[in-house]
Amino acid sequence: MIEVKNINKSFGKKQILHDVSISFLRGKINLIIGASGSGKSVLTKCIVGLHEIDSGSVEYDGRNFSIMNFKQRKAVRKEIGMLFQGSALFDSLTVEENVKFPMEMYTKQSEEEILERVNFCLKRVQLENANHLYPAELSGGMQKRAALARAIALNPKYLFCDEPNSGLDPQTGIVIDNLIQEITHEYDMTTIVITHDMNSVMETGENISFIHQGNIWWTGNKEDILKTDNKELNEFVYSSKIMQKFKGL
Amino acid sequence: MVFHYVNIKNADDLYFRSSVRNIYFYILLTYMLKAFHHIGKYFLLLARVFKKPDNYKLYGRQTINEMVSLGLGSLGLISIISLFMGAVVTLQTVAAIDSPLIPLYTVGYATRQSFILELAPTIMCLILAGKIGSNISSEIGTMRITEQIDALEIMGVNSASYLIFPKIVAALFTIPMIVVYSMFLGLVGGWVVGLYSGMLTVEDYLYGIRWDFKTFDVIYALIKTLFFAFIITSIPSYHGYYTRGGALEIGKSSTKSVVYSSISILVINYILTQLLLI
Numbered sequence: 001m002i003e004v005k006n007i008n009k010s011f012g013k014k015q016i017l018h019d020v021s022i023s024f025l026r027g028k029i030n031l032i033i034g035a036s037g038s039g040k041s042v043l044t045k046c047i048v049g050l051h052e053i054d055s056g057s058v059e060y061d062g063r064n065f066s067i068m069n070f071k072q073r074k075a076v077r078k079e080i081g082m083l084f085q086g087s088a089l090f091d092s093l094t095v096e097e098n099v100k101f102p103m104e105m106y107t108k109q110s111e112e113e114i115l116e117r118v119n120f121c122l123k124r125v126q127l128e129n130a131n132h133l134y135p136a137e138l139s140g141g142m143q144k145r146a147a148l149a150r151a152i153a154l155n156p157k158y159l160f161c162d163e164p165n166s167g168l169d170p171q172t173g174i175v176i177d178n179l180i181q182e183i184t185h186e187y188d189m190t191t192i193v194i195t196h197d198m199n200s201v202m203e204t205g206e207n208i209s210f211i212h213q214g215n216i217w218w219t220g221n222k223e224d225i226l227k228t229d230n231k232e233l234n235e236f237v238y239s240s241k242i243m244q245k246f247k248g249l
Numbered sequence: 250m251v252f253h254y255v256n257i258k259n260a261d262d263l264y265f266r267s268s269v270r271n272i273y274f275y276i277l278l279t280y281m282l283k284a285f286h287h288i289g290k291y292f293l294l295l296a297r298v299f300k301k302p303d304n305y306k307l308y309g310r311q312t313i314n315e316m317v318s319l320g321l322g323s324l325g326l327i328s329i330i331s332l333f334m335g336a337v338v339t340l341q342t343v344a345a346i347d348s349p350l351i352p353l354y355t356v357g358y359a360t361r362q363s364f365i366l367e368l369a370p371t372i373m374c375l376i377l378a379g380k381i382g383s384n385i386s387s388e389i390g391t392m393r394i395t396e397q398i399d400a401l402e403i404m405g406v407n408s409a410s411y412l413i414f415p416k417i418v419a420a421l422f423t424i425p426m427i428v429v430y431s432m433f434l435g436l437v438g439g440w441v442v443g444l445y446s447g448m449l450t451v452e453d454y455l456y457g458i459r460w461d462f463k464t465f466d467v468i469y470a471l472i473k474t475l476f477f478a479f480i481i482t483s484i485p486s487y488h489g490y491y492t493r494g495g496a497l498e499i500g501k502s503s504t505k506s507v508v509y510s511s512i513s514i515l516v517i518n519y520i521l522t523q524l525l526l527i
Binding site: 073 | 303304306307391392395396397399400402403404405406
C-alpha cells in the first residue's frame with residue numbers, strides 16, 4: 001500500500017499540487033484520472049521521487065519515502081517498476097537487453113537464469129521472438145509491452161503506469177490494460193495507472209481518483225463513476241456533446 | 250571640467266547616462282550569475298558522476314562500447330585532417346623560407362613542432378569537441394526528453410554516473426591515442442610532400458623532424474590532451490543531461506556544448522602552456 005499524505009508541490013510561483021492525500025491499495029489497479037495539466041504526472045513523479053515534494057509525505061508500506069536518503073530510496077526503488085508514457089526503452093539496446101538491464105544491474109544471477117527470466121517476462125507480455133529487435137523496430141503496442149516486461153523483470157511490489165495506452169488504438173489499449181490488470185492480481189502488486197482514457201477506466205477502474213486543478217476531487221470505482229453527480233468529473237467523463245446528451249447534462 | 254569632458258549637457262542627460270550604465274551593469278551581473286549557476290551545477294553533476302559505480306561489470310562493458318564509439322568512430326576524420334594538415338604546414342613552411350641561409354631541414358622541424366605542440370593536441374581536440382561533443386550532448390539529451398533517464402532513476406540507478414562516467418574514462422584512454430596517431434599522420438603528410446613536391450628532399454625533412462627533439466614536448470601535449478578529453482566529454486554531457494523540452498532544445502544543447510567545450514579548451518590550453526612551457 002502506498003499512502004500519500006498532504007503533499008504540496010510548486011514549480012516557481014505556480015502551485016501544481018494542493019494538499020493532496022490519497023491511498024493506493026495493494027492488489028488493485030489504482031487509477032488517477034484527470035484532464036491534461038491537472039497534475040496527474042506531477043503527482044506520480046512526486047510519489048516515485050523524480051520530483052521533490054514541498055511538504056507532506058509519501059509512505060511505501062509504512063516507510064516514509066520523503067525523508068529517506070539516496071541509499072534508502074535506492075532500496076525502495078528496486079521494488080518499483082514503471083511503465084512510461086513513451087515507453088522509455090533504451091534505444092541502443094535490444095528488447096532482450098532492455099529487460100535484462102535491471103537484473104544485470106542488481107542481481108547476481110547467472111547469464112542463463114537472467115535469460116530464463118527475460119524470456120518468461122517477454123512471454124508474459126506476449127512478446128516472444130522479439131528478443132533481438134531494437135525499440136525502433138517495434139510498433140507502439142509492442143514497445144509498451146516490452147517496457148512492461150522490463151518493469152516487471154525484478155518482480156516489483158509497486159507498478160506505476162503513466163498513460164499506458166496513449167497513442168494506441170482502442171483495442172491494443174485494452175490489451176495493455178488487461179495485461180496490467182492480470183499482472184497486478186497475479187503478483188499482488190500495488191499498481192497506479194495514470195490515464196485520461198475512459199475505456200481504461202471502465203475496463204480496469206477498481207480504485208479511481210479524479211484529480212482536478214491539483215486537488216483530489218473525487219474517489220470511487222468504475223460503477224460509482226457512472227452514478228456520480230460531481231460536476232467537474234461529469235464534465236471530464238462526458239466531454240463530447242453526444243455523451244453529455246446521453247447523460248442528460 | 251569633468252562634465253565638459255564627458256559632454257553632459259544637463260541633469261536629464263546625466264540621469265540617462267547613469268541609467269544606461271546601470272543597464273550594462275545589470276546585464277553583466279545577470280550573465281555572471283548565470284555563469285556561476287551553471288558552473289556550480291556542472292560541479293554538482295560531476296560529484297554525482299564520480300560516485301561509486303552500482304555495477305562494475307556493466308560500467309566496464311559500457312566503457313568499452315564508448316571507447317569503440319568515441320575512438321574508432323573518429324579515426325577516419327582525424328586521419329584525413331592530419332594528413333592534409335601536415336602536408337599543408339610543410340608546403341607553407343617551404344614557401345615561407347626565402348633565405349638560402351636557413352637550412353631546409355627546418356621545414357621538418359617546424360612541422361614537427363607545430364604538430365606536437367599545437368595542431369595534434371589542440372586543433373584535433375577542437376575538432377573532436379565538435380564531433381564527439383555534439384554526439385554526446387544529443388544522445389544524452391534525447392535520453393532525457395524521452396524519459397530514458399527517468400527510467401534509470403526509477404530503477405535506482407545513478408543515471409549521471411552510468412551515462413557519463415564511462416564516456417569520460419573512455420575519452421581519457423582513447424583521445425591521447427588519437428592525438429599520438431594524429432602527430433604521426435601529420436608528419437607522414439609532410440613526408441609525402443617532401444617525396445612528391447620536389448621542394449625539399451626526404452632526407453632534409455626526416456633530419457628536421459628528428460633535430461633537437463625533446464620528449465617533454467610530447468608529454469606536454471599528452472597532459473593537455475587529458476584535460477581536453479575531460480572537457481570534450483563532461484561539458485557536452487552536462488548540456489545533454491539538463492536538456493529540457495523537445496527536439497529544438499536538443500539542437501540548442503548540442504550547439505552550446507560545442508561552443509563551451511571549444512572555449513574551455515582554448516582557455517585551458519593557454520593556462521597549461523603558461524604553466525608547463527614558460
